[in-house]
Amino acid sequence: MTLLSQRREVGEFKKRYKWMALVVLGVFSILAVRVIQLQTLDYDHYAAIAQENITKTIPLPATRGIVTDTAGRVIASNRPAYNVFITPQLVSEEDIERVAELMGLDPEEKAVLIQRVADVPRRRRSHQIAMFTEIERDQLAALETHGQELPGVDVVAVPVREYAYGNLGAHTIGYLNEVSAEDIEGHPGQGYRAGDRMGRNGVERAWESYLRGRDGYRRVLVDARGTVRDHTREERAREDRREAVPGRDVTLTVDMELMRTIDRAFRGHPSGAVVVVDVRTGRLRALYSKPSYDLNEMSGRLSVERYTEMRDNPFRPLIDKTLYESFFPGSTFKVITALAALEDGVFDPVTRVDCPGFFEIGNDRKRCTSAHGEVDMRRAIVASCNVYFWTMALEVGLERLNRFGRDLGFGERTGVGINSEASGFLPSREWYTNHFGRFRVGYTLDAAIGQGNTRSTLVQLAMAYAAIANGGTLFVPQLIERVGSPDGQAIEEFEPRVRRRISVGQEHLAYVVDGLYGVVNDPNGTAFDARIEDGVPVAGKTGTAQVQRSRPRAGLDPGRAWFFNRDHAWFAGFAPAGAPEVAIVVLVEHGGGGGRYAAPIAMQILQDYFGNRATAATRSGSSTALARGAR
Template structure:
């Protein structure tokens, strides 16, 4: 009996042992399969994950190209600025964060805002919590030194040197150079594919915008070894894959056609004016030596070097000023040219053979045409063409339109030949086209009615006729050089940071204007007389020892009340604007 019980226990033990052994074999096979999957099939991916935990890729900022004038004087460059970046996932909010805000001197409100930002990123499942985000920009040198001293206590925190745009001439030439701003989310969506990331700055206006692709450069990167707390460690051979570093490529430098000394001289000459625009063009090449719009703005404040609050304050002042400092008055504003248009009216009459330049007409101070009286500046008496241009007699040009067949179409055609009423294509800012009105255009504008008085206004550059400052400067350059209308040029060469010329731009002719030399000579003599002979409207502007020719002009404006303007400045908006 006892033998039977013993055999039954042994049988049960053996059966259980077999099940245990089978379970162990199955478990071992599962373990081996899993190890095979992880170390053989998924080896590359797991190695990459492990490497990511100890290898960090740090962005190396590039240097934006320098903008210089024709003589090599710096107009826009980059100065060193230090920004603080953090990786939200690696930032210890209990120990590291309080120390960081203390070292940076962050205020209570700013601290709360930054904490909310970091917390929201850490709670998100997206990739941003593992990426560097900009915490504070352009910190002081003292703060940089403090963070460097306590670097071991600040895992996940990096101080990155970043160049900030600097404009040494401040408001002088601000519209030409433009300014930079941080890329917003809407633009970033389309620019990310070409290398822009959050926090990048991009040219918004002027040369900074138009030549952005040349100036911006390409950022680099470097792989570094870090410990579990995010602190950098030396070494990394055999762990960090090649390439370990890609150096940033600096942006190209630009050499402009502008002359900084001319820009400063213009600024000095314009100190007595509230607003205006000046263009100085080399008549032999079409290169722009000076381009100045007043009032301007300080691009240093707008480009972010002093923080976002300074940017907001600057923009608020910029767009609340009724003098419109954001408007480039040399390109974006179109104005009646007034009497500066008279040489073109005279050329139109001469080229069509409608007038004998030696024939005189009498100016009695006004011309009555229909029910309207068209006035002159004063009584000129007998005037021929040269005196009419030199002393700016309106009546002479009224009579060209009223009695000699120099109509709107004839006048508009001559203006268009000299590039008036059409964009110049400079490309640095939004450009107004201006207007050379024709008879058909005026008829359409006035609901099918055309009055001959429209032509009288057009003959003296008034009415619907408008031009930009740059258009008129280029047209006068073509008058001076014998009929060559140049394409305006603002950039002379693209250079490397070492000064090697990569690309040089030669003058480009827009068109050769076919004008009979004898007619051009007549207009030249009249413009010389306007500056150098007593009685000429520009006689007081002559400079001893300098050969000069020119034409003044004063365009009338409608008098109106101007909202938002201080009482002592209302006169300015109702004054007649002057040209020379």
């Protein structure tokens, strides 16, 4: 090869090199522009993703506040339970086999587990999915011991609400269950997350914002596999952390010992309710509704079957009969009629009315409980003579009766603050006209004895009797005594709240109270047979409220229909009669006669209550309670 030819050869490519260099320049320019774009224009976007990649927010759940009764007995508290979470992405089939083995699952349960893990959608497979809740102690031990071998399986301690009294006072206390998507939407800004639990009834619901506290969180750095990194000191200092604020403790005015007493006294009766209230403060000492449900079951995993069973139970365990439902108060309402008459001076208490055992109005003949003969107001209350009150009702009229009834708190909510309280009902002349086309005087007669369309809740009735007992002060029923911090310090103490003073003369009250004393203590009183000799003196009124004939209901055994057509038995009163401390209302649903069925229960409750208190007082060296109780 000659030098010349070599030169020529090289020259032949000269142009090509320039083109190639140009192409190289072009391609590298594209790469450079792309890198510049990524690292300047798109920087914020990718920096945010990179940060999010390595941060994981671990919630620090707040402990829910404790609920205690007035004596400090714990009603609702928290205990740790252990849930098993599985991260599908991190577990192999052998891992799942191992979990099943460690937890002692039978083949069927194992198949369910395998299916559930397989069913987790792809975008959730890197998440921890709850597979078992509240595992047994031995399962926990097995999983903890061998947990290291199973990186995709986590046992997490979660607090579970525990109700020490089971079904006692269930309606008042309430329960928790998991929030729904609607709940989360309906409470924006309150930090509810899927899986959180929320108060569903009673105090747990109404005082949710106090009891719940505020969850905290910890932001930790994790790698691509979700493993939390060992933090350097510097990282720890930077760590974003908010401590959980524990919920407030709530002390109720309710006395759970008294609740136990009531439950004992109610044995043998399937259905009913009791309210006990302190007449001096309006503090509710007992709200009892039977039948009830177990809060631990309700708060845990309630099966659909169990719920259906409760919903269809003819005794209506899901209903709070002290507040949510209203009833015809029957003869317990007669004292309101009496007071209305006395207050407006339309009827002289010494006026005597002859009771032949029936009352004729128009073509209608209404029957009395018996032929009482000549009765004055006291006698009429003691023996519960309908004829007397009917006669009086014609004089008093519906307007006056309603006005006084409203003054005593009937027909409007008492404001206790839980369980969508019913307002009760005092039917007016207009209401009757609208409803039945025209007003009849017979409606007034029904209203006077707490029948017809007059309805009251047990709490309303108890507050009214408390007002009668304390000389005319109508309190707002109080259920919450105080709110405290977890270290036991009171944050807020609630004072009794007076709703209003009833415009009623003391002599009129005294007259009626004397009649109520007679109901229990006069030999011809309707509750005389129920009184306890040498016990705490009780004053009160029995009632026997007729029940609207129930149509045959689906699921109700026709052989048992007779029971549901029986009257409701009432007793409303207070004790000790001379210096009243508590008012009580007892309703035995379909119990029959008030004197025979409700009064004995009330007597026993009051006897036990004051007896216990006397014992307690004696033990503590004070005898004032005893002295007062024995008067």
